[in-house]
Amino acid sequence: MIGRWLILLLISTKAYTQTYTGTRHQAMGGTGTALQEIYSLTANPAGLTRLDQVVVHVAYRQHFLSTEITGQTALLGIPTRLGNMGVRIHRYGLQDAYEALHGGVVYAKPLGPKLALAISVNFHQLRIPAYRVDRSFSADAGLQYHIREDLVVGIHYQNIGNMGYERVYGVVPSTLRIGVGYQLGKVILTSDAVYDLTRTLDGRAGLEYALTAALWLRGGFSLYPLQQYAGFGLAWDHMVVDVATTFHPRLGISPQMGISYAF
Amino acid sequence: MRFRSYSCTVLGSLLLTCSLYGQTDNAALIEHLGEFYAEDRDENFDFTELAERLEFYRQHPIDLNRTDGSELRELLFVPELFIGNLLAHRHASGRLVSVYELQAIEGMDLELLRMLIPFVEVNTPGSLSEVRARELLSEGAHDLMVRYGRMLQRQRGYAIRDTARSRYLGSPDRMFVRYRYHFNRDLRVAVNMKKDAGERFFSGAQRQGFDFYSGSVYMRNQGHVRDLVIGDYALQFGQGLAMWSGLGFGKGATLQQVAKQGTGLRPYTSSNEVLFLRGAAATIALKPNLSVTPFVSWRKLDGSMEHAADSTQLVGSLGQTGLHRTPSEAANRNALQQWVYGLNIQYARRRFTLGATAFRTEFDASIKPRPRLYTRYAFRGRSLWNASLYYSGTVRNVYFFGEAAHRIGRGFAFLNGAMLNLHHRLSLVLLHRDFHREYHSFYNQAFAAGSAAVNERGFYSGLAYQLGRRVQWVGYVDVFRFPWLRYRVNAPSGGMDMLTQFTYEWYKRAKASIRYRYRRKAENAALDLPENRVVDVNRQQLRIDGQYTLDDRWRMRSRVEFSHYRKEGTPTEIGWLWYHDVIYKPMSSRFSGNVRVAMFGTPSYQSRIYAFENNVLYAYSFPVYHNRGIRAYVNVRCRLQRKIDLWLRYATFIYRGVDEVGTGLNASTGNQRSELTVQLRIQFD
Numbered sequence: 001m002i003g004r005w006l007i008l009l010l011i012s013t014k015a016y017t018q019t020y021t022g023t024r025h026q027a028m029g030g031t032g033t034a035l036q037e038i039y040s041l042t043a044n045p046a047g048l049t050r051l052d053q054v055v056v057h058v059a060y061r062q063h064f065l066s067t068e069i070t071g072q073t074a075l076l077g078i079p080t081r082l083g084n085m086g087v088r089i090h091r092y093g094l095q096d097a098y099e100a101l102h103g104g105v106v107y108a109k110p111l112g113p114k115l116a117l118a119i120s121v122n123f124h125q126l127r128i129p130a131y132r133v134d135r136s137f138s139a140d141a142g143l144q145y146h147i148r149e150d151l152v153v154g155i156h157y158q159n160i161g162n163m164g165y166e167r168v169y170g171v172v173p174s175t176l177r178i179g180v181g182y183q184l185g186k187v188i189l190t191s192d193a194v195y196d197l198t199r200t201l202d203g204r205a206g207l208e209y210a211l212t213a214a215l216w217l218r219g220g221f222s223l224y225p226l227q228q229y230a231g232f233g234l235a236w237d238h239m240v241v242d243v244a245t246t247f248h249p250r251l252g253i254s255p256q257m258g259i260s261y262a263f
Numbered sequence: 264m265r266f267r268s269y270s271c272t273v274l275g276s277l278l279l280t281c282s283l284y285g286q287t288d289n290a291a292l293i294e295h296l297g298e299f300y301a302e303d304r305d306e307n308f309d310f311t312e313l314a315e316r317l318e319f320y321r322q323h324p325i326d327l328n329r330t331d332g333s334e335l336r337e338l339l340f341v342p343e344l345f346i347g348n349l350l351a352h353r354h355a356s357g358r359l360v361s362v363y364e365l366q367a368i369e370g371m372d373l374e375l376l377r378m379l380i381p382f383v384e385v386n387t388p389g390s391l392s393e394v395r396a397r398e399l400l401s402e403g404a405h406d407l408m409v410r411y412g413r414m415l416q417r418q419r420g421y422a423i424r425d426t427a428r429s430r431y432l433g434s435p436d437r438m439f440v441r442y443r444y445h446f447n448r449d450l451r452v453a454v455n456m457k458k459d460a461g462e463r464f465f466s467g468a469q470r471q472g473f474d475f476y477s478g479s480v481y482m483r484n485q486g487h488v489r490d491l492v493i494g495d496y497a498l499q500f501g502q503g504l505a506m507w508s509g510l511g512f513g514k515g516a517t518l519q520q521v522a523k524q525g526t527g528l529r530p531y532t533s534s535n536e537v538l539f540l541r542g543a544a545a546t547i548a549l550k551p552n553l554s555v556t557p558f559v560s561w562r563k564l565d566g567s568m569e570h571a572a573d574s575t576q577l578v579g580s581l582g583q584t585g586l587h588r589t590p591s592e593a594a595n596r597n598a599l600q601q602w603v604y605g606l607n608i609q610y611a612r613r614r615f616t617l618g619a620t621a622f623r624t625e626f627d628a629s630i631k632p633r634p635r636l637y638t639r640y641a642f643r644g645r646s647l648w649n650a651s652l653y654y655s656g657t658v659r660n661v662y663f664f665g666e667a668a669h670r671i672g673r674g675f676a677f678l679n680g681a682m683l684n685l686h687h688r689l690s691l692v693l694l695h696r697d698f699h700r701e702y703h704s705f706y707n708q709a710f711a712a713g714s715a716a717v718n719e720r721g722f723y724s725g726l727a728y729q730l731g732r733r734v735q736w737v738g739y740v741d742v743f744r745f746p747w748l749r750y751r752v753n754a755p756s757g758g759m760d761m762l763t764q765f766t767y768e769w770y771k772r773a774k775a776s777i778r779y780r781y782r783r784k785a786e787n788a789a790l791d792l793p794e795n796r797v798v799d800v801n802r803q804q805l806r807i808d809g810q811y812t813l814d815d816r817w818r819m820r821s822r823v824e825f826s827h828y829r830k831e832g833t834p835t836e837i838g839w840l841w842y843h844d845v846i847y848k849p850m851s852s853r854f855s856g857n858v859r860v861a862m863f864g865t866p867s868y869q870s871r872i873y874a875f876e877n878n879v880l881y882a883y884s885f886p887v888y889h890n891r892g893i894r895a896y897v898n899v900r901c902r903l904q905r906k907i908d909l910w911l912r913y914a915t916f917i918y919r920g921v922d923e924v925g926t927g928l929n930a931s932t933g934n935q936r937s938e939l940t941v942q943l944r945i946q947f948d
Contacts, residue, residue, distance in 0.1 A: 185686040189728075207726070209685050219693075219724060221740050226759055228722055228742055247722070249742055249757050 019158075019173050020073055020090040020102070023059050023258035027231025027244035028206025029220020031190035033179025034144060034154035038077045038260055041088045041106055044156035044177065045118035046142035048084045048108040051077045059242075059258030064251045069094055073258070083109035100170065101125040104140070118142045122159075126170040134165040138172055150183040162197055186210040190220075200224055218244070238262050289317045293883050294875035296339055299514055312510045312533035313339070314881040317382075323445065324384040327365070328358045329484070331611070336524035338382055343524060343664075344684065345370035347614040347657040354613065359385045403446040405947050410879065412437040412912075412940035413460070420461060420588070420928030431461035431588045431928060437940075438464075438473070439534060441881075449485070453494075453532045454478040461588030468593035475585060477539075479530035489554060490546040495531040495539050498558060499523075500607055500620050501653025503709040504668035504676045504698075504716055508538050511708030514760075518692045518725045518737060521710060522655070522664045522682055527609070528556055536585025538706065540603055556607040558622070563597035568628065576628035589928065600627040603705075605649075615656040623648050624705050637748035640674075640718070642703040647671070649704045660684040666709070674699030676716055678709055680723075692725040692739070700747040712743040712760060712784075720744045732770075738763040745785075754797040756785030773811040780804040790832035798831040804872075816852075820844040828870040838865030840872040840888050853902045861894035879910035879942040892918035892934075906946040914938050 022039030025032030032043030038055040040047025055077045063069035071092045078085045086106035093099035101124070108118035120140040127133045138159040145153050159174035179192035187209050194202040206220030206229070216233040231244030239261050246254040293310050316337055325334040332346040348369045353359065362383055365371050413436050420431035437460045444452040456473040463469045479494030497509025502523050509531050512520055528546045531539040544558035565582025578599055587596045605622020625646040632638040651668035665679035680694035694710060700718040709716035710723070721743030728736045744757040764778040781803050788796040806824040813819065826838040842861035849855060857877050865871055871889035877898055878884060888894060896914035903909055915937035918924060924936045 184689055187685045187689055189689075207685075207691065209683070209691075221724070221742075223761075226742060228724070228740075249744055 019175075020061075020071060020088075020092070022057075022073075022075075023231065023242035023244045023256050024208075024218065024233060025206075026061075026246060026256055027218035027220065027229055027233075027242070028188075028190055028208055029192075029204045029229045030194075030222050030227075031179055031181075031192040031204045031206040031220060033142075033156050033177045033192050034152040034181030034190060035188075036144070036152075038075055038086075040108075040142075041075050041077065041086045041104070042073075042090075044142040044144065044154045044179070045086065045106040045108050045120045045140065046116040046144040046154060046156070048077055048086050048106060048118060049110040049116040049144070051079050051084050054078050054263040055260055056263075057258055057260040059256060061254065061256035063092075063254050064248070065253055065255070067094075071256075083107055096129055099127045099129075101127070108142075114146045116144045124165070124172050126165055126168055128168060132168055134167045134170065136163050136165050136172055138163040138174075152181045154179045154181070289314055289321075290875075290877055290883060292317060292340060294885075295517060296512060296520065297883075298873070298875065298885065299512070308885075309533055309535050310510075310883045311881045312531075312535075314883060315532055318881070319445070320382040323447065324382055327362065327383050327385050328353070333526055335383075337526050337529070338379075339524070340378060340519070341375075342370065342519060342662075342682075343522060343655065344657055344660075344662050344682070345375070347662070351613060361385060403444055403450070403948070406441075406443040406445070406944065407946075408439075408441040408880075408942065408944040410437075410439040410441075410882065410940065410942040412938060414931075415937040415939060416924070416931035416933060416935065418925065418928065419930045423928075429589045429591065429928065432467055432590065432593060433458070433461050433463035433469070433588060435460045436464075440473070441534075443532075449483050451481040451530060452479070453481070453530055455532065455534050457534045457536075459586055459588065461586070463593075468587055468596050474587055474596075475534065475536050477531065477534070479532070481530040487548050488545055489548050490528040490556075491543075492528060492530050492545075493543045495541050496544050496558075496560075497529050497531045497539055498544065498556070498607070498706070499525040499527065499529070500609075500618060501525055501651055501666040501668075502664060502678045502680075504653075504666045504678055504707060505649045505651035505704045506605075506607070506620050506622060506706045507708040508540055508706045509533065511538075514710055514712065514741075518690070518727050518739065519682075521692050521694050521723065521725065522662065522680060523710070525653075527607075528558070537583055538708070542603075552610055552612045554609050554611075556609070558603070558605060558607075560601075560603040562601055564599055564601050564626075565592075565595045566598040566628070566630075567591075567595050568598045569631075571629075577631045578626070578628050580632060581630070598628075601625065601705075614658075616654065618653050619651065620653075621648065621650040636753070637750055640700040640747060642705075647673075647703065668702065668704065668707075670701065670703050673703070674701030674717075676702040676707075676709070678716070688729040690727045692723070692727075694723040696721055712741060712758065713745060713749065718745050718747045718749065720746065733768050735766045735768075736764070737766075751787050752785050752797055753787055753795045754785070756797055758782070758784035758799075771812065773809070775807070775809045778804070778806040778808070780806075786830065788832050789830065801827075801829040803827040816847060816849040818846040818848065820846065822874070824872050824874070826865065826870045826872050830869075833869075834866070836866040836870035838870030838872055838889070839863065840874060842874065842894070844877070846877075854899065856897065856899040858897045859895060861888065862892075863888040863894065864891040865889045876914075879912050879940055880908075880944065882940070882942075890918050891920065892916055908944045910940070910942040910944075912938075912940040912942075914940075 020042050021030050022032065022042040024039050025043050032039060036047040036050035038057050057075040059073040061071040063071065073090045076087045088104045090102045102122060104120045104122040106118060106120045108116060110116045122138045124136045140158045141160060142156040147153060156177045159172055162174040164172050173196060175194055175196040177192055177194045179190060182189045187207065190206040192204045202222055202224040204222040208216050208218045210216050214235040218231045220229040226249060228247040233240055233242045242258045244256045293313055297310050332350055335341045335346050352368045362380060362385055365376060421435055423430035438458040440456040442454040455477040457475040458464055458473050462474045465472050477495045479492050479496060482491045483489060498506050500506045503511055528544050540560035541562040542560040544556060546554050546556045548554045566578035567580055569577045569579060571577050582595055587593045602625040603622060607618060607620040609618035623646060629645050631643055632641045648671035650671060651666055653666035655664040660683060662682040668676045676698040678696040683691045685691055698716045698719045702717050707716050711719055712721055713719050721741060723739060723741040725739030730736060739762050741760040746755050748754060760782045762780045764776060766774065766776040768774045783799055783801050785797045786800045788798045804826050808822045811819045821843045824840045828836040840863040842859055844857060844859045846857040847855055868889050871887045873885045873887055875885050894916050899911045901909045915935060918934045921934050923930050923932055925931055
């Protein structure tokens, strides 16, 4: 048990490990602040405004293959006349040792053809069995601006007010992300700058190439921590399967698989 | 169609950051291709071979209707995707009528065309068999060049007379004689003779005159014999994991260099005294698509000889410099013999190449590196077998390449990569490598972050993006691990190399670029600690470079560069360099030349900055600027007669606040270090 704890503490010193990144975004270097899709629920909720179908998504992630740390995620996006709504639930942890649960409800609304705004209200729970449980709430805000149809800028402020747990050691990440997305034919290029309140700045870049109408290849990297990423997406009828992997030079690989279904 | 027609445009223009206004400049190409090699491996590397190759194809353009692509690969700036397209076009449409037909081929753009035109033509006379032997002397071209150089300050090594101490045995004069005979492009004779500063001449270890002699006779396109070299030659196969002798750029400075373009068998004409083969080799076409290259080589190498208890000879390390100035260097000269023999088989069909190489390397003495932990897996013994399999091919907009090499009985090395044209303005380059620590080849010059392709795992990804006609962006990230210890790194370690560069070009007029490069590698801590520690060494480089063409005679060039060095336990350093070049190159005048004035300041050698320097013809280099001071040089070329040229060069470093320059035998008193070079070339029929 102590060994498990140590591993967890070592690899969760960066808050990002506990921040869920959608499968597609993970494959693109952890970028996504300027993208629009169901995964926007995990990066910048303002991207949800372009959703025109009800989409359900579930994902499973293994944090470093040699550990037992896992993450499970469920996302739901619903377009409505008043704006788009979304729900996300994400669990992260080690069974019977450490479990973080994050939930959120999102409301995203376009203001004209170029601007989109969104807010998210979140619930966080950190449970350490045989020790204690703590809960917290937070709020996020996001914005996207379409400079041109092929060029988007996004800003996402996660955990406004830097809320946190009071009774246990644990972090509710608070970050400011600014991202750019650019579509170039069959290619989407993304780049994000992520600043967190521990005063670290991370630069990330990602790329997606549509090999065919139903197969996408993705790759990316982040500078801090230095990691490389790769993945692909496959569409079949109403379903999209995304696979992504993070390559950490020392800790190894962290694969994730997600399945989305559009109604 | 538009997508296809531009399919290699971006890769093709990756080299254009060296910007060639109206006409291709060999010096600019060499600077761009060789830049990282000087920084990472050897600042004294001689780029003669590449300079000469470019000059040769300028004077003897490649026949687009006859080439199998190998000569185009030799130019190093023609994308493999384009070569594939050209061969496919010729196969489908027949012979080219004019070089301007190139514009119709997928992947050609204005810039690549402008660069390529001086090196290519269509329709040239037939093979050597149509020529009678007596015509060889009357129709061939002879080229004789003599270079002399000398440092003007006396170095300490020349002043020592005590025979018990290490000293320079010879004179400080440098001499280089180069003779070439070309008959068309199918027969070439090359002879090089070189004496480095400090080496003796017609005495001592160099009783036979020059310290280094090299020569070759090269024939090609003679029936089934595609290439034949007797004398010194270089072999370049696959991705350089097993057999890549002669000019190799290791990691390379451009995205396009990530995929090595093996040229097969070529004569070795460089004055670098290592990494070549001496004997005979031929490439024989068994079928139009199938060729074999048997090769055999015997030569003497430098090595520090020792004697084991049973009186067998041992070599601690092989010499890599080719310098034989001191008694110990002279004693190590030609200390051991090396035999290399083997065979390459290559199958090439349109856009696909598959090859295999096997060869044996033998010595007449046993190699036994120092017993250190980091040399635990280094090569030991008298002989080894190497084998490798390699491939390359183009499928739609993707060029694949790779090689798997094996040191028989020991480790493997794998390298695989792809170049993808994702959009007509966007190219992606990916490369993965895994080199086992026990892998070894004496002719290993593959893409690697270390000094050789061994003990390394890494992934490289690079992007090139053409933002409209004027702006180009290039960037890459290379992340790597060294699973075993290395020289001065007493633990498994890792690192990264990242570059981003924007270039803005005013058509034919000017160019400006800004580059940032970050490198991180591990090194033993300099701190005096009870335990051994390995710490990160971070190097950052910021460069702003500008060029401006005043008219068809005058060109200006300026650069500001900063280097930042940080290693735990040592002071952080910031170095800087500024230089301004004026280049005068009229189309028709007896005189041409260039001048540089530079100022630089670096706290120590760690924050050193490398910068390409123009020199007399073929003698380009990337000297290191460090310490504080001023650098200046002037190069003048004078055309004495139509085929007689004279070059003069004077270069000097003036340092501030020192009364001695250099260290050890190399040191000289005073704060200045100057060099004079004179070169004469005579061409005759």
